[in-house]
Amino acid sequence: MSLIIAYVGKKGCVMASDKRKIGYFGDKQNLNKLEEELYGGKLTNDDDFLKRAEELGISIKITDDANKLKKVGNTIRGEVSTKGTFETRRRRIYGTTMGYQIVELLGSETESRNAGKSGVIVFGNEFAKKMAETLIAREFKPSQSLRYMGDIFKKIIEQVASKTPTVGKKVDILMQQPKFNEAEAQRHLNVTIDHDIKVLVKFRQELTEQIVQQQLAIDMADKIIDKGEIGRVVNIDGNMVFVQLNKDVQAMDGNWKQKAAPGQNVLMFTDSDNVKIGDKVIIENEDLCLKKDKSSLTCDIILCSL
Template sequence: MSLIIAYVGKKGCVMASDKRKIGYFGDKKNLATLEEELYSGSIDNDEDFLTRANELGISIKITDDANKLKIIGNTIRGEVSTKGTMETRRRRIYGTTNGYQIIELLGSDTESRKAGSGGVIIFGNDYAKRMAETLIKREWKASQSLRYMGEIFKGILEEVASKTPTVGNKIDVLMRQPKFDKSAAQKHLDVTIDHDIKVLIKFRQDLTERLVQQNLEIEMASKIISKGDIGKVVDIDGNMLFVQLNNKTQAVDGNWKQLAGPGQNVLMFTDSDNVKTGDKVVIENEDLCLKKDKSSLSCDIILCSL
């Protein structure tokens, strides 16, 4: 659902991209029908797209705020991506003066890497690409400045967007003009791309860790005890009580790390002067208390079931 047009040459690099992103949800067979009609060009505007999706029972969300272009040092990166059930597939072009590289990524693993020194490169679905190629042939002049090329690309994207919902009418245009010969360009691209992929790997690792932590928090939160037996008092020291947990209870800290397991002792506090060893400790109506007289207790731990 993207269209990126890039020029790379001795003058520098200019890229233009739309900002459209479309999310789908619905029956796979009907979704395939909708995509076939969309990519064949039989649906030519957003209103008809929404109407046809509704007829097929497909829920769609259209946004025009995706940033598909990014400047990284002396390089411009353009990216189109497709989210699968397990991994995101990315296709990237990195361009600078006198050089570009096209990278195919599955997750953060590089599947292919191709280099070139110049030309016009187009990323997009076949229908949008064919329209863009026809318009470029009509408008292109090699003597044009980078800025003027950017204006031409912007106009082409807007015209394509008027004929297919796969491309949005909000456009980004970026330029870079460092002084590189072909050899220096590829060396610079190698360093830039290797670092950028390392950043992606680190991002994915951090994301995975956050998701694991979130899943842990959800799991542990569901185990927090709001009602039931906790254990019994086994020792008393003033207002401090040592409570032995029963065989179904554990104590954890705010990071869900276990501090005490079944049969182990935890520290609790009370204002009551009527506590004896052997007294049962319970949670009733989400309040921690002694079972015999409902005297309130407090602690700085989280009590969970196993």
């Protein structure tokens, strides 16, 4: 769903990209049919695309705010990605003066990595790519400045976008012009790409941890006790009350880590002067209190069932 055009040479690197992102939801067989018509160039504008999707019962979400280009060190990174059931497949080009590398990633694992010195590189589906390459052959001149090349690439993307909904008309352009020879360019690319992939690995690890934590929070939220007996008072020290938890009650902190297991003691606070050893502690109407007189208790833990 993207079109990225990059020039790499002795003048530097310039990349242009559309910003389109399309989300699908619906029957797999009908989705395959829609994609076949879309990538085959049969659907030439957004209206035709949306109408055909509706006929096939496919829900479509089109946005034109995706950032597919990024400056990384003295390079520009362009990325197209496809989300699968379990992993995201990424195809990246890193370009700088006198060098580029194309990297294929599945998740954060590198599947291939190829280097080059100079040229015009196009990422996109076959229909968009073929049309772009035809326009580049007609309009691009290597004697032009990077800025002028960027303007040409922008114009080409806009022309392609007028013929296929897979490409959006909003365009980003980035340029880099460090002074590198061929060897320096590849050394810089190697260091930059290695670091960038490590950042991706760390991001994916953190994202996985967040997802696990979110799922844990959802699971634990169902176990929060809002009614019933919690335990009994086993010690009193001023306004501090130590409560032994029942065999089916545990105490968690705000990150859903267990602070006290069943049978262990937890600290609570009260303003009542009528607390006695052995008093039962309950939750009633979502309020923590003594069973005998409903004297209020407070604590900094979350009380959950097992």
